[in-house]
Amino acid sequence: MNAKFSSLMSPIALRSGIAVQNRIVMAPMTNFSSNEDGTVTDAEIAYYARRSKGVGMVVTACAYVTPNGKGFPGEFGADRDDMIPSLRRLASAIREQGAKAVLQIFHGGRACPPNLVPNGDVVSAGTVPAENGAVPRELTEDEAEAIVRDFGAAARRAIEAGFDGVEIHGANGYLIQQFYSPHTNRRNDRWGGDAEKRLAFPLAVVDAVKAAVREHAKRPFAVGYRFSPEEPEEPGLTMAETFRLIDALAEQSLDYLHVSLQEFWSAPRRGADASKPRIEWIVERAAGRVPVIGVGSIRTPDEAAKALRSGVEFVALGRELIVEPDWVTKVEEGREDDIRTTLTKDDQAELVVPDPLWQAIVNSPGWFPVVEPKR
Template structure:
């Protein structure tokens, strides 16, 4: 490995005691490839195993904590104990290749396609998303909110029992946790109308379940720093969220961005990137994972130079499953940075995910 890339291969130990062999993790990406009954498929197992050799940790695609939280076709389930053997297959496949296995847990809320949740689309309030054709969700009762909080804890218990090394709470990308934090989607007047209440209650339930693990078990939290809607989440709101999360003794914060170097839209008078502002606010209290269009070793080193603690790579690891190994062995010049549209089999990408990539121009370089 060239010395200029040495920083990517420094080890890290999270608060939970989980040890990471380098600073590169696989970002969570939906793959649409699970069985109808919610179990993982052989194709998914192969896909994850192919990408688990070099990275220090794999954060899986999101899995739903209650039946009405299912957000995607072909999404694997973790909402009931019958799914533990399926989850265990996934965890063991990742760990067998040398990476830590982190299960991303979520509830789709108003983003859930009606046909996947028997038409019962729910949210913090009866406010639809602004996308054309979005269903008007049903406002959850206070009792239902508490049940979903408890479900996050129960899914964490299943992750522990399945042998995962941690969970990532998915509070990003407009799903239910973000819906409670957003002034656009949360218009409630009960105690759950306090926009930090639901995210922090979920963190507490997850932490309580994680504490019962008999091995180091990490808890991370992913968030989107801003929303385009008005009213919507601003960088000022996100800094308040970080202040609250810093008190929860989490293992990491993971910022959901398509572009690492993106700048704030509103809420702060600051010309730095969102990630630099977020890392400054997080300080030494909690590590920050940065992500967004990292394709080359130089991209990763430059991003790490901003002060973030780890780098997540998503699309880059689909395009180049041997990304980490190539940098480590001094072959970084041979890293593929554009998708080879003839290489599905070689890249070990399941059919549903491959079709989604090929039919979404602009999502991946080369498509």
């Protein structure tokens, strides 16, 4: 291995006691490929197994914690106990390749398509609709409390299924973020108010998940939290409110914070000086209190090593691990020049990508670096 990449391959132990073999994480990516009943398919199992060799940790696609939280067609579920055998297959497929398996748990809130939730009842912190979305119904106080409990129950199922951890999905404008955002949360009850009071729901979810871990985990089990640092709307989340969120989460003894960014080095919009990128502000605010996972259009080992020098403890790869499942192995073997950063329409079988995800890749111009095959 080239010595300049040794930092990427160094092991690290998380607060919970989980030992991660290196600093490369497979980012959570929706694949649209589960069965109608929420169980994982054979194609998904093969897809994850193909990408789990070498990486330190795999964070799965999001799993809904309650039926009215399903945000995508072909999303798998963690909403009831009869999902545990399905989840166990997924955890085993990842862990057998040597990676730590982390289940991302989720509720889509106002982003859920009405046709995917019972009776088309789309719910949120308030009644502000997503762009081109249905007007959501505002959850009652008790309903919000029930969803908090659903997150805890999903964490218990992840433990029973053999996962190494869960990641609470508080990013990308989904339900947990909807409760923290001043754009979507206009409530005046115990779940709303100023920024401090809007932290109530995210922190209640963290508490419920941690309680499930204390009660049910018989071996080290990690809890992470993913967040988006800003929103484009006004009012909307700014970097200043994100700093408040980081401070609150840093006190929760979490294993990591995972920053959701399209571009790793993107600059702040509001609430922080644009003289340095968001990720550096976030690392500075975390101040070593909790490890940070950075992500966003990282493709090559050189880019990953540069990203690690920002101060993050982990670098997550998303699309690049679809394009190049052997990314880590090739770095370890000194074959970084063989790492592919593009794919062709002929590569599906070799890359072991399920049909629904493959169709999304090849029919969404600009999403993936799809090039013409060599003839």
